[in-house]
Each structure stands twice: as C-alpha cells, then as structure tokens.
Amino acid sequence: MPFIPHTEEETRLMLEAIGVRHIDELFDEIPADLINEKLDYVPPALDEAGIRRLSRKSADADGHYINFIGAGAYEHHIPAAVWQIATRGEFYSAYTPYQAEASQGTLQLLYEYQSMMASLTGMDVSNASLYEGASALAEAVLMAVRAQRRKQRILMPVSIHPAYRETTETIVKNQGISLSNIDYASESGTIDMSQLSDELGDDVAALVIPQPNYFGALEEVDALVDLAHKRGCLVIAVVNPLSLAILKAPGEWGENGADIVIGEGQSLGIPLSSGGPYFGFMCCTQKLVRQMPGRLIGRTVDADGKQGFTLTLQAREQHIRRSKATSNICTNQGLMVTAATLYMSLMGPAGMAQAAKLSHANTRMLVEKLTAIEGVEVAFNSPVFHECVLRINTDVDDLIRAITAQGIIAGKPLESDYEELKNCLLVCATELRTEAEMDDYALHLERIVSKR
C-alpha cells in the first residue's frame, strides 16, 4: 500500500482501541446505498520504477524544441540553485504560515520577496502573490472598482494579451463591470491616444497599460498615465518583471506613477511547463493596500522585542470576512515565489539587467536576420523589449508546421486573435538563443518563403 505505513498488527491494535472489528465499520454513518467502491477506469497501481518509466516516456515524447516563442511565457536562464533550494522539503512540504513561530523561514522569504517586487516596480507595497498574470489582472480590476466606488468601467487596450482580456472577462463579468476596448494605432502597434482620450469619461475606474504590450512594443507610458490621472482614473500597469531591470519602473511613470502593478512572474526563474504553475504579482500604492487581495506578510516583534514575521491585514481575507472579503483567494503560489526570490537574489540587479539586455539584443538580431529574407517585414514601427511582430508573405500556419518539424517553435501566430494581422507572427529570442540557432531558423524560413 503506497504511503500507508500500518502493519496488520498495528491496524488490529488501532481498531481495538476504537472498539470496532473492521475498518468498514468506521464508515457506518454513511448511508449504505452511497458506498460504491467500484472504479471502472483507474488502472492498477504502478511502483516507482514503473511510473518513472511511464513519465519519462511521455516527457521524452514531447522532445526538445528551440523556442522563438514568447507571448506571455519566456524561456530564460534559471540558475541551478533556484530549484535545488526551492524544493528543499522545508519549503516544498510546508503550508501557509498560519503558525508564524513555526514558519519564520517562509515568512521572512515572503517579506523579502515583497520588498524585491516593490523595489522592482517602484511601488510602496507588494502582496505575497496571486495565481498568475491573467487572473492577477482580473483581481486588479476588481480592486480598482472597489477603490473607485461607483465607477464600473475599465479601459482595456486591444494590445494587451488576448488571454488576459478573456480571463478578466470570465472573472469580473458577474459583478456588473464592463471592459471597453481601446484600439492600437496601426503603424505603431501601441494604444491609440485619440480614441483613448474620447473614452476616458467620468465612469471609468481604471486604464490598463501593458508595458511592453502583447506585440512586444513599448507604450508611451508617461503620457498615458498623466492623461488617465487627469481624468480621475486609476492606472493598472501590466508589466514583465524581468524587463523592469532595464525599463522605467511603473511607480515612476508620468507625474505620479501607476496605482496598481500586476504581471506574470514566470520570467523570474520559473520553467515553462506547458503553462504553469507560474505566479502573479501585485504591487500598489500605500493608499490602496487595504483593498489588496491575497496574503500579505508584515514585520513585527515577538514577546522579547525580537524581529519576526507574520501574516498581516488578514481582516481583508475570506477566512475572516467571508462574504465581504476583497477576494475569495486563499492559497497563492508560495513555491513559485520561493523560486523567484532565489532567482532575484542569485542574479542580482546586474545579472537581471544583463539577461534583459541580452534578450533585447538577441531579439533585435533575430529580427534583422529574418527581415533580411524577402517577404518578411516588421509589422509595427515602435521600439520593442524582447518580442516583435513580423508580417510574412506566406501562410503562417503552414510555416509553423514546417518549422516545427525542424525542431523549432517559430513564434505565435496572431491571426486567430487579430483578424487584421493575417500571416503575422510574434517572435522572441531570449538571452538563451544563440546566433547559430537564429541562423538555423532564418535558413528554414527562407527556404519556406522562397518556395512560394
């Protein structure tokens, strides 16, 4: 019996102590007609060697590809120490630090994490994480609406990740909140300022600003923030945390900075893993801290006046306030945050800036190599961080199939989410891509495009 230590003799002794003869008697309060031990699908148990063989076979079937795809999840260097330390049993198998005295390791680490994120984003406070980027945006929207009271409309640029919009829609739609689209300018691929200005009415609770946006392009954040604030509307910044090693912190955008900052934390030491687990981060101004969802760790002192850490402002949360809580969120993504904190400590500000710069430079090099091919051009003229939209003079779905067969993931096709971006491909080259890999990609692409 896997993971059950009882010997027959022990089981007998225990049943005797309870005063029953058989384990089945312990279930005698369950109406008999509800007991059904028949399982039709679940196969017989595997031992550890068996499951290792089966898992390895499945993992190997997925093979190894050279990723030129980003679109919300990025293949970055992860120091070996990150996961070796994060999976120490004391981190891996502990739970939410309800007993603070027995959880100082996790609590101090989370306090350090909050401090790192606040500094990276230039904000006053950070929570201890949310599930991932897209649902973090939904939580930010709910938070902005709470803070703005009667205002129920959110301006959501079309240039944000389409899955972020969809997720937000799913989560907020039953609370009477409406999401209005703001188009992108067709040349720059960034927020259309004149449409934005028209839409910024009294009923708008917040403007969402992605930086970089889904197309990799850099928005004019200073002007956007100032315009939004002038019209009495909050700013929710959606950012890539690694980019903040070199890009202006949202807390410094415009005159007064963003009000809420969220994003996907995956680029801080989390493997791609087909989409999760990742973690969402959320930072905000001091003024909004009581509207925040999720766990928050505070530094305090113990009975001897010694420094210690504890869960704080729990009166916002579901286990205290129940139906009046700021969110139903309970567990967050502790283990992922452990990894991210290790990542930021091991890389340091210099290492992270270097990874960000290399990703930028590699993407630039990739774009140069690919656009040298006839029939391949850059779709937008804005500066980018580490992703870029290419318009290709061939059927992109066929192209992806052909290049995948060569062991390369060519990028993310955009047409299914943006009708007008037919045969457009969002590409990315992080610091891990080599020039040889880019040449290889270019070679295959040229062969395919020239066949037309």
Next chain:
Amino acid sequence: MTELIFEQSTAGRINNAQFLAGTPAIDDIPESLLRKKRPGLPEVSEMQAVRHYTRLSQLNFSIDTQFYPLGSCTMKHNPRICNEAAMYDGFSGRHPSAPDSTGQGVLSCLYDLQEILKDISGMSEVSLAPMAGAQGEFTGIAMIRAYHEARNDDAREEILVPDAAHGTNPATAVMCGYKVREIPTLDNGDVDIDALREAIGPQTAGLMLTNPSTLGVFETQITEIAELVHGAGGLLYYDGANMNAILGKVKPGEMGFDVIHLNLHKTFSTPHGGGGPGAGPVGVNERLVPFLPVPKIVESSGEYTLLDKKDCPQSIGRLSCFMGNTGILLRAWVYARLLGHDGMKRVADYATLNANYMKAKLEQAGFEMAYKTRRATHEFILTLKKEKAETGVTAMDFAKRLLDKGYHAPTTYFPLLVPECFLIEPTESESLEELDGFIKAMEEIQQEAIEQTEMVKSAPHSLPVRRLDDVRAARQLDVVWQEEQT
C-alpha cells in the same frame, strides 16, 4: 534571527556565474522609457544566497520534518517522484503556446488524470483548468450561474451556504454576483434541514456543501438535501476539501451533486509549497458540460487537442493565460498512478482509521470531542473550552505549546461554530508511533496547563521567535524593507 538578504548585500558585488556573457546594447529604446535607478535587489554572492535561503528553510516546520495535523488541509506525504517527473525536461521545457503536436506526452498524462478524476468522482466530465480550490469554487458557481442564465431563469439570486463552511464559499458566491444565505447547523453537526427547507425557494441558485463537512462528520441527510435543492430548481455544489475521507468509497456524483471541485494539493498529495500552488479541477454532470471552462483537453483517435472558447461557445471562458497549473496536475497524475485502483480506497480507509484512533485515545485522556456521538471521518474536532474555563489555557496556548514539542498545531478556531477548537487531521501516511507521540504531547500539555499555566500561556519557548505582536504588525504596517530603517 536571520539577517535579511538586503542586510547582507554589498554594492557592486556580482554573482559572475549568473552574469551571462555578451555586450548587448539597448540604444534603440528611448531614454524616457529606461530605468534610471537600479532596483534595490540584493547584491550577494552565490554562496551567500544559497546559505541564506537554506538557513531560512531550516526555520520552517514542514511535512518532511514534522507531524503536521492541520485539519481540512490534508498534509500527507509528498512523494519525491512526483516532483522529479514533473521536472523532466520534456515536461518543464515545453512552451504553453507551442503546437499541440509538440505536447502529446504531457496532454496524454493530463487526459489520463481527467479520466481518473471522473471515475473517482462519478461526474460526466472534468476540467483541469482551475488553479486552486477557491478558483474551482468560482468556476463551479460561475457555471451554475451560466446554466440558469442559459435557461432564462433570472430570478435566482441566492446561494445557500452552511454556517460551518470554509470562508472561500461565501466569498466565491459574492464574486459570482450572488447573495449569500447561511444555513444553521444542528447540535450533531448535520445541516438543519428544517431551516434549509425554510430558506430554499425560487430565488435559490444553488447550495454549496462540503461532505464530509468541515465539522469532521459525514452529512447523513445528503440524499434528502439533494432532493430539496433540485426540487426547488437549484443546483448542488460539492466542495471537495474533504475528499480524502471518502476517496474510492463514495462518489460525489452519486450523492446528487451537480458540480464539484477537488483539491489536488490535498487528496492527491501535491506539495503545499508554503502556500501554493494548488490545483482545483472541477467535475460536472451532463447538464453543466457546455459551460466548462477552457482550455479543454479532448482526445480523438489517440490524438490530444486543446479546445478554446471558439470551439466551446457556451463555456464560462478562461481562468488563466494558459493551461492552469500543469506541473501540479502532472504531480497529481503521478501520485494517482502510484495509488492505482486499490490504493484509492485505502487512502480513505487509513485516513479514517488514524483519525478515529486519535479521537478514541484523546477522549480516553479526558479531552472533550465536539461531536461525541459521531464517528470521525478523516478528521475530528476537539474543544478545549473546559480546559480554558479551569486553567485559562486556550486552544491557541495548546497550539503554541505543541510547537515546542515538535508537532505542528492542528487547525485552530475553525470552524467558527465550536469554541476553543482543534480540527485534527492526521492523514493516512502517519504511523502509529507518530500518532501516539502527538497524543502523549497533548496529555503532557493538559498537565502543564494545571501545574505550569504561565509557561504554557507564554509558549512557544524553543522556536526561532516567541509569540508575535500581530496588532503591531497591522497597525505599524511594515511589509517592505527600506534601507533607512536599519
């Protein structure tokens, strides 16, 4: 006390092994968009970082180091092979938006998990998309709402929740735009069915129920409850927090539930990770199938595909950017295959045996059970109100003193209905010696409460810190380190 990582930082120190080679330029990004001031991240050597976080880890209690009988959390053994497998390159290196053809391995495992969960829950279909129990709850209630709306049944504005329910239940109902009405509990721990009958009506969208309940007993009137809710046109939601008690024995679908969520970080042993990540798959019966969230994993002649909103127009939509907590789902799949067909039922058997053994022994030692006449399920509640009245020692004091004795405390002061309570859940993976050790510790504290009251009231005495000032933490909020403070 361990110094903060920031206090170990030295300006200009670089961990060169992680400073990747190259001289990249960023001269094509306008100055106005660039960062002027470096972020205040620590500048430490690799050894400093490794040593610091290793030391921090050693300040934690965890399943790997201590008995952790936290009620309703199912802190069972986390097999290492589950982590190893999820970290295999083919799984961990795959990009979520890469073509489905490059993910047939991972998708086949997830599909297998889906089928296993269908089998044990007795539901028609399962979605693996929700990332935690609370998100599973949200998904379930959002589907209930979509179901009523699709039938133009718009007057249903209330969700019923027993007063013993976990806080996420009412919070979830509100997130889905519902009003919450609480149903009282009888002295024996069952739902007050007369009160339920009174409360139920054409305004009822559904009832959220945990069974076994958070009171550590099996709700015996479940069939009658289901009939009542369905009779009024409402749907029945199953919170799978306590599935470990009935795994392989009772299927929620056969109890009459229309929609369920399961906590894989409980029943299927995925790591709690200091507070997540979890995974909260949902299962539904036929009438809710069209509303399941996307992406949806389907199989056709041995080929696996992810469907999105365009393929499933009635779906409530997406819950995350990609495919939920895939790596956690993989760990749960490995665990499920290790248990196999016969192992499922044994989990419930031995989790229940351990709980009833502890209940019997603690009762013998003079502790009062909240529901004496009832069998324990995989957990049970004892109340320390007598101890408090006699010595002034509270459940919190008992909890802190247990830490001194090397045991993580059970869940305290939850459910809110029982005064001075401990919700104790040993799980099936604990041995008789461990259970006896905990019982002995409780007996010792019982004595200490009488003979050394102050010592117990000021516990813990042997941990890295003593009791913390929570009031100060909230009043003088310090959630971010600032250089000038130190």
